[in-house]
Amino acid sequence: MVIFRYLGIMWHASRQRSLLFFALLVLSSLTEGIGLVLLVPLLGTLQEVQSQPTGIVAYIIEGLTFVGVPITLTGLLGAFLALNLLRAVIVYFQTLVSERFRLEVLDGLRTRSFDAILESRWDWVVAQKRSDLSSLLITEVNRIGGALVQSVRLIISLISIGVYVVVAFTLSPVMAAIATVLGGLIFFLMRHQHQVAHRHGMLLSQANKNVQQTVEEGLSGLKLVKILRSENRSSAMMKAIRAKLRGRTLQFAKLNAAMGLIFQIAIALVLVAMLYTGIEVLELELPVLLILIVIFARLSPQIRLVQTQINGLQHTEAVMDNYHDLTREAGKVSEPVLQGNDCEPITLGKSIKLSNVSYSYKTRDARSLNDVSLEIPFRKTTAIMGTSGAGKSTLADILMGLLAPETGTVSVDGHALDAESRLNWRKSVAYMPQDVFLFHDTIRNNLLWADQSASEDDLEAALKKASAEFVYALPEGIETIVGDAGQRLSGGEKQRIALARALLQKPQLLILDEATSALDLANEARIREMIETLHAELTVVIIGHRLPALENADQLIVLESGTVKASGTWESVVQELPSD
Numbered sequence: 001m002v003i004f005r006y007l008g009i010m011w012h013a014s015r016q017r018s019l020l021f022f023a024l025l026v027l028s029s030l031t032e033g034i035g036l037v038l039l040v041p042l043l044g045t046l047q048e049v050q051s052q053p054t055g056i057v058a059y060i061i062e063g064l065t066f067v068g069v070p071i072t073l074t075g076l077l078g079a080f081l082a083l084n085l086l087r088a089v090i091v092y093f094q095t096l097v098s099e100r101f102r103l104e105v106l107d108g109l110r111t112r113s114f115d116a117i118l119e120s121r122w123d124w125v126v127a128q129k130r131s132d133l134s135s136l137l138i139t140e141v142n143r144i145g146g147a148l149v150q151s152v153r154l155i156i157s158l159i160s161i162g163v164y165v166v167v168a169f170t171l172s173p174v175m176a177a178i179a180t181v182l183g184g185l186i187f188f189l190m191r192h193q194h195q196v197a198h199r200h201g202m203l204l205s206q207a208n209k210n211v212q213q214t215v216e217e218g219l220s221g222l223k224l225v226k227i228l229r230s231e232n233r234s235s236a237m238m239k240a241i242r243a244k245l246r247g248r249t250l251q252f253a254k255l256n257a258a259m260g261l262i263f264q265i266a267i268a269l270v271l272v273a274m275l276y277t278g279i280e281v282l283e284l285e286l287p288v289l290l291i292l293i294v295i296f297a298r299l300s301p302q303i304r305l306v307q308t309q310i311n312g313l314q315h316t317e318a319v320m321d322n323y324h325d326l327t328r329e330a331g332k333v334s335e336p337v338l339q340g341n342d343c344e345p346i347t348l349g350k351s352i353k354l355s356n357v358s359y360s361y362k363t364r365d366a367r368s369l370n371d372v373s374l375e376i377p378f379r380k381t382t383a384i385m386g387t388s389g390a391g392k393s394t395l396a397d398i399l400m401g402l403l404a405p406e407t408g409t410v411s412v413d414g415h416a417l418d419a420e421s422r423l424n425w426r427k428s429v430a431y432m433p434q435d436v437f438l439f440h441d442t443i444r445n446n447l448l449w450a451d452q453s454a455s456e457d458d459l460e461a462a463l464k465k466a467s468a469e470f471v472y473a474l475p476e477g478i479e480t481i482v483g484d485a486g487q488r489l490s491g492g493e494k495q496r497i498a499l500a501r502a503l504l505q506k507p508q509l510l511i512l513d514e515a516t517s518a519l520d521l522a523n524e525a526r527i528r529e530m531i532e533t534l535h536a537e538l539t540v541v542i543i544g545h546r547l548p549a550l551e552n553a554d555q556l557i558v559l560e561s562g563t564v565k566a567s568g569t570w571e572s573v574v575q576e577l578p579s580d
């Protein structure tokens with residue numbers, strides 16, 4: 001049953017809070033039940049029909065007499081009021097406890113899935129659909145949160161129903177038995193609808209994901225859409241996908257409404273049958289009959305609520321499956337430890353060596369790197385050249401330890417990298433791609449990602465080396481907010497800030513993957529000069545198509561279709577290459 005899965009989540013999150021919550025729940029229901037039973041002698045005093053109390057009513061009267069409450073109208077009214085006040089206070093605390101608990105559980109789920117994605121291997125991450133991951137972290141976790149509330153409400157309803165049924169049994173076992181059997185029958189007949197709700201849930205989950213994907217793509221591709229003047233097409237796509245989601249949501253609402261309709265009719269029939277039996281067959285006393293009517297009047301919306309809640313829970317079961325599958329899948333491919341700043345960078349002293357390295361992406365049969373062997377010497381600049389799709393970026397990912405070779409080894413100073421040392425090695429490498437990423441934050445905070453403890457002088461020196469002194473001429477200087485993914489800066493400005501960040505990291509190996517392609521000639525020349533000045537301090541790998549950017553390298557490696565086509569000094573390789 002899906003409810004147990006939700007209870008399991010709560011129990012797993014905190015046993016103490018779960019127990020406190022359920023204790024408060026039982027207490028509030030108990031006070032409600034006792035309050036209801038109290039109505040019997042209360043109505044009895046009104047009617048002056050002081051029949052001999054029996055069962056639970058007798059126990060409660062005994063208890064009240066024991067604590068000194070007179071069995072008079074005033075005494076009973078006082079006790080009734082006190083009980084209701086007590087219940088109100090318990091419900092107040094119960095609401096606070098349950099809301100705090102729900103938020104904690106939700107945060108726990110979010111953290112778990114986010115950490116699982118953070119810790120998972122890069123090859124798994126690149127094979128995922130980005131919108132599926134964001135949908136998991138935002139929409140689906142929220143839906144699970146909604147379902148947690150529903151499952152709590154379901155438990156409240158079930159306990160209330162239990163209390164009502166017990167009270168009803170003590171007042172008239174026959175009437176209560178009839179109600180229970182008929183109620184159970186209605187429930188049994190409607191069980192098929194719960195399966196339908198589950199199916200609807202799966203479809204709705206898919207529709208939600210599609211909306212998420214369309215929104216994300218729509219926003220990332222906004223510039224292209226505007227240039228292509230395809231706003232209408234984009235809008236129509238969004239409308240179509242939202243219409244589908246609306247349709248699915250309405251289907252579920254229709255299912256719920258239909259169930260409500262059938263339920264109301266069934267409950268009315270049960271009530272009529274019970275009233276007839278109570279009055280004509282059992283000839284119950286008026287107070288008992290009145291309380292039973294009160295109980296059944298309260299019971300029927302509770303049963304209806306249980307129906308809706310079970311439906312709602314079935315509806316979200318698919319979301320929960322999806323959450324668990326994706327989180328479990330990410331967990332299965334997790335890297336050894338999420339060490340963050342605690343991991344020890346590896347120092348380079350001789351060279352980085354790739355021996356017979358091959359790699360293929362899961363979604364592609366052909367190998368992106370095939371039996372690649374090469375050596376990157378310490379404190380030298382190596383240029384890697386090749387046509388588009390030759391495998392240069394894949395090689396960069398392998399070099400920096402982001403991807404593990406399928407076969408072959410990567411060794412640093414003769415030590416082959418394994419799953420754990422690869423993480424430490426990554427900390428020693430700075431990477432500058434063509435399309436750099438900046439956080440929506442100040443330039444200073446973007447730089448501090450590389451080194452939290454960098455001083456003002458360190459920041460200034462890194463910006464200077466990266467030809468990024470323009471930062472100080474901005475109105476807000478280093479405190480300028482760069483905008484979403486750095487969109488308030490030009491491509492070249494972003495690249496220079498990212499280069500400063502990379503230098504601040506004090507890496508052992510700096511990989512520039514088409515990193516100067518967005519720069520003008522003057523700035524490109526300055527960066528090239530900077531790399532030359534770093535020559536004695538840093539091992540550099542420059543990846544590029546353009547020969548001028550690579551010509552000062554100590555070593556040139558040419559890749560073609562995932563294999564090393566030529567390698568050696570600039571002069572020796574260029575002589576071998578076709579003249580274009």
Ligand SMILES: Nc1ncnc2c1ncn2[C@@H]1O[C@H](COP(=O)(O)OP(=O)(O)OP(=O)(O)O)[C@@H](O)[C@H]1O
Binds near residue numbers: 363391394
């Ligand atoms: N995430 C991925 N999933 C599947 N195939 C991929 C992925 N990334 C790259 N490839 C494939 O691997 C091959 C090598 O790609 P890679 O990006 O390493 O080439 P590249 O030399 O850097 O190209 P470019 O100069 O165009 O950036 C290409 O055929 C590409 O289609």
